[in-house]
Amino acid sequence: MGVLAAERIKITSTRSPWWSAAVIIALGLGLAAIMGWVANQAIANPEDSEGFPGLTPATAATGVTGFGVLVLMIMAALVVTSEYRFGTIRTTFQAMPHRGTVIAAKAALIGAFGAILTTALTFGSIEVAKLVANSDAQKPLALSGEEAWRGVYGVPIYAFLCVVLAVAVGALVKQSAAAISLVVLWPLLIESLFGLFGSFGREVQAFLPFANAQHFMSGDTGIEFHWGPWGSLIYFTAFVAVFFAAAIVVVNKRDA
Template sequence: MSAGIAAPERSDQRAGRRDFAHLLRAEWTKFRTVRGWVIGMVAAALVIVLLGLLSASGNHASCSGPGETACPAIPVGPDGEAVADAFTFMHRPLAGDGGITVRVTSLTGIITYPPPDHDEIVPGVVPWAKAGIIIKESTRQGSAYAAVMVTGAHGVRMQHNFTQDTAGHPGGVSARSPRWLRLIRSGDTLTGYESADGTRWTEIGTAQLTGLPSTVQVGLFVTSPGDLTVKQADLGGSIEQVRFTQASAVFDHVDLRGDAPPGAWSRDVVGAGGMTDWERFHRPNGVQESGGTFTVSGSGDIAPRMDGQTIERTLTGALTGIILVIVVAVMFVTAEYRRGLIRTTLLAEPRRGRVLAAKALVIGAVTFCAALPAVVLTVMLGAPILRSNGNYILPVTPLTEARVLVGVAALLAVAAVLALALGVVFRRGVAAVVTTAAVIVVPHVLATTSVLPDSAAQWLLRLTPAAGFAIQQSVPEYAHVLGHYAPQAGYYPLAPWAGLAVLCGYTAVALGLALLRLRRADA
């Protein structure tokens, strides 16, 4: 008996799938036979490409200095990211396993010309000034490393390979409250420790540096990134300023264990740039020794580099393209209401949910298939143009680049489905187009063009469908790098997929309202 019942059920399911396939083909036929809709979708793709290339062509960068000199190469870290790798390094070679222990008794510094008056150099330590011990593959910028450090305002940390950061105990350092640091190498594993008295040690974390050579450089380091301040502009948005800083740390009880040659320490300023006025007339970056106590002064940073162009900078045309997509998607459904053809559609398929699903799938798929080649072509052609104009493009992994390309195409596709749903709800083209643009395009423009304060812009991109634009962010925000992480700088408050999920959530709600409207209202 059960087998006899199951066979008709399977037959009904297959018939239902065939009916839905026929419905999809019918909706696709409607779309491709209306020349205006096809032209509109092609125009959206062309706009993405042309505006993107135009933006890349007009974006120029150059390095200041006497004469026409090329910009220096930016170092790249072990994982392929652009990095800042500039610090004062007192070091020796270490062959095989071993480690270093040191006591830090002071961390001081200077900040040049901070606000509000910008008229003097003041004492101070920026929050991510770093002083401690490091084991590094070599003195080459971008080479692998692990370090244990005290910081200006974030306590003890263990960091490795630029992007990885592990917190130790909070608090500062002074002669009355020194910090003991230890870093041990065992093969490719480096383990960091800290202590308040040099007797009781606490492990901070470990780092696996695969492929680390037998002989590495080990020693003391100090660095101090620029002092960043963000000022609220009179007309909204913000203005950021970065000033030179220098940190100085005092080390003693330096204990190096392992196969290290005896003799004097080497002293290098890795990634050294031009000397500032402060260094010229006061203390330059370097090392001073007195009776086994070392005072190390340094500037710069060891961290991911955040200044540079991103691959999504070539996709500025997507915002205009999305407006054209919205218009086409709305017309795809409202034209049937305007001409009275929706009655014929619903007579052919009384299950209105299927009609809505078929229309949504068709417009979403058509948009995605039109947008993806446009996005890929724009990035492929736009990136070389940016480079030829002197811009540095921050490198990303192939997976991240694929997420940006596919994600932007998906962003346009979901926006098209949202517009279609609102077209069913309003049944009037102008109202649906204006509403869709108002909830997707307008919040993004307000948030990214310095019209609003940063906090308001971030909330706007959390709570509105414009959150979907987060899918195009290729370079993440790093908690251990001080930066102006604001929408106007290309940073979104939500993670890429979370932002797209917000847009999908709004679209799902709009589809629900559209289905309710279809079922309750006369066609």
């Protein structure tokens, strides 16, 4: 509890969490409004709306899952790398020799913050999309059925796991630029590149971590997976756990 309290004070005494929260809120609600407007246009001009999946709860929360979680990951990585950059990690490890506890406390605090924030924003995004969309466009936003609800409660689960992964990346690489580049390029660019390699790339995509996370939340990603949405969640969770365990091992073995 003492480690959690110390990490909470360190995190909340800086401005970055508050600025990050403001950016996540703006992106989440702003893109929800845009999705509502796009849904209206799709209803009015269906011939020009190819590729638009419809205004589902998952679509309304695109700003949260697509960009908000990305900001959370950057913040989580910086919480670790900034301590290495300024040398304060040595003092932290002197006060708490169990280094794994320190890393776990950082992941737990930021992960809980991210889960709570994204939960509120997911419901908020749905309401904002309803306000903008007309009566016909907002019909798919009804929270009925397991898939629709999974697109809501899956967001905080995804956010928490992404934060844990980002903390692990920050602990492994120690450098802010390298950590940010990895957590940004990995979901946005690296995994999408496999689609360029034909049938081989499509086979590999079924085993990519973020593709599995998206499969859990939205169900339909255009990729043929070897398991269902819950299997994808287990796969992504196992991937994050392996990465986090590797970070704990490395942090315990190397110099601060």
